[in-house]
Amino acid sequence: MAAYFFISLRGTEFSTSSASARDFMDNLTRDGRAERKPDGSYFVDRNPAIFHHVLDYLSGRTFHLPKGVCAIEAREEMEFWRIPLDALPKCCYEVLYDDNLSSYEAIENMEERLNVGISPQEGKCSPNSKLQKIRETFNKAVMEPRSSLLGKIWLLLVVTCTLTAVVCFLLNMHSEFRVPREHIPVVSNNATYNVFLSNPKRMMLMLQTVPMERTILETISNVFLTVDLFFRFIITHKKKAFILNTYNIVELIASVFSFVVLYFDKHPEVIRNNKTLDKIILIFGGLYTLRVLKLLRIAETTSEMKILKLCFHKSWKIIALLLMVFTIFSVIFGSAMFWAEFDNADTFPNVFISIWWAVVTITTVGYGDHYPKSPFGYIMASLTALFGLLLIAMPIAALSSNFSTFYNCYTYKKKYTEAKKKYRENSSACCIDK
Known part of the structure; x- marks a missing residue:
């Protein structure tokens, strides 16, 4: 058995026979962060509160943090003794992160809900199969878009199309950014006055239309966002959870009615004689407005937005x-x-x-x-x-x-x-x- 040697931390002495601990103390001495005495012992000017656990790690055992230790002090001690975060078991997160374990688990559960149906399902495919590798690549690009080039490119396209669709929606709702219709449809049963001429907002929809250039641009953006939604559905291993997700349902409704509103804007004669014309306009317009909620998906790519959602929850x-x-x-x-x-x-x-x-x-x-x-x-x-x-x-x-x-x-x-x-x-x- 190797000979024991002593390590003193501000008057508190520890003894160990670990050769790796001795090598580590020699390195600290060479770096000027420890002092070796003539009798072969070492002196370190550090708080001895958690050094027993540090010796466990230096001796090859698992490193643990005792409860009641300040989180900032614990992180400083780990940095000084060169203990990587990877060496800390999950049972000690409560100490290191200056919060109870439920808060840490709540963040993990929140991320799982945000990525519902996206993460790969282990054990269903062979890890060496090409399908599994392709799915994992796309999963990573969707869940962590900033971690890969593919994810960054796809996120850039989603952001561009989302902003384009929202800007087009806002411009379409202002009379100065619409153009006069070539053929104004005739509405029977006095609906022209009762529904449109009595309200300048409805009259704008009847007398003006969206420019063709903006219609094409908006259609392309909506097509891409719809493809993105179905693409995420295809790669998911939890299709039922994906379908029942509220945000995905809202996004699908917004995508469908974006095309519906654009069609009716170019073909108003389809609903001109409908007795429930007034209600149809309000319902379609409200569902058409749901597209602005797509901005939330952009915000959810930031950690601050995730934390804010967790905070409200x-x-x-x-x-x-x-x-x-x-x-x-x-x-x-x-x-x-x-x-x-x-x-x-x-x-x-x-x-x-x-x-x-x-x-x-x-x-x-x-x-x-x-x-x-x-x-x-x-x-x-x-x-x-x-x-x-x-x-x-x-x-x-x-x-x-x-x-x-x-x-x-x-x-x-x-x-x-x-x-x-x-x-x-x-x-x-x-x-x-x-």
Whole structure:
């Protein structure tokens, strides 16, 4: 058995016979971060709180972090003793990431939900099969677009087509960016006046159309985004989960009605004599507007957006409590204002208008369409405004705290993943060299 030697950390002595630990201490001595005494022992000016676990790692055993250790201190000690993040088992994430284990697992579950149906299913195909390799390549490009050239190119195309489709939608809804129709359709049963001429917005849709150049550009963008949706469906191993995903359903509806609206814009005679023309326009227009939600997919490629979604998901109880309290006190203050202004015939004609005023005041919007004119009304308005400030401050503080917590956890999780990947690459390279 090898001879023991001693290591002193600020007066606390440790003894070990590990040869690898001795080699490591010699390297620290050469680097000037440790001192070797004449009797063969070593002195290091570091906190001895977790050095027992460091010796376990230097001796070839698993490195663990004890609970109750500051996360910042733990990371500093790991850096000093050159312990890679890959050496830390999952049971110690709670200490390293300065958050409870459920927060770390919540981030992993959130990423799984965001990539629902995209990740490859292990064990279904032979790892050496060409189909499996192709699927893994596309899966990686979809899940982590910034990690490969293919993913970056595909993300650039998706972003370009999404922005093009949204900009075209916005331009199509403005009369200055539309052109006069060559043949204005005739609508029977006085629908021309009742539906269109009485409303300049509907009259714009009847008298003007989208320029052909923009129609072609928008069609190309919509086709690509639809192909992207079906492509993600093809490569998924969880097709049922993909189909039932709410965002995918909304994206499919937006894609379908984009083509429907473009068709009706070029062929208005199809619905000109329909008795439910007014409702059809509103329904199709609302579904056509869903395309702007595609901007969320671009935002979800950033870690900050993922953290924000997780923050809202984690804070749903606080938000639900806020809505409940907000509704209750809107009714209370609105009803009180109605009676405070009861003798003024010019203000707050009914209690629902008063509740609307309370909603606007508590949220600090203050449209000014309704306001009190009596002394009691002024007092009630002041109390409502002050309560609104206090009510809004509570959820903002809670959301900010959760966002900061999850951001730190997500940041170190990302560093851990990168370090683990680099560690595996270096290990593979060493095996190849051997």
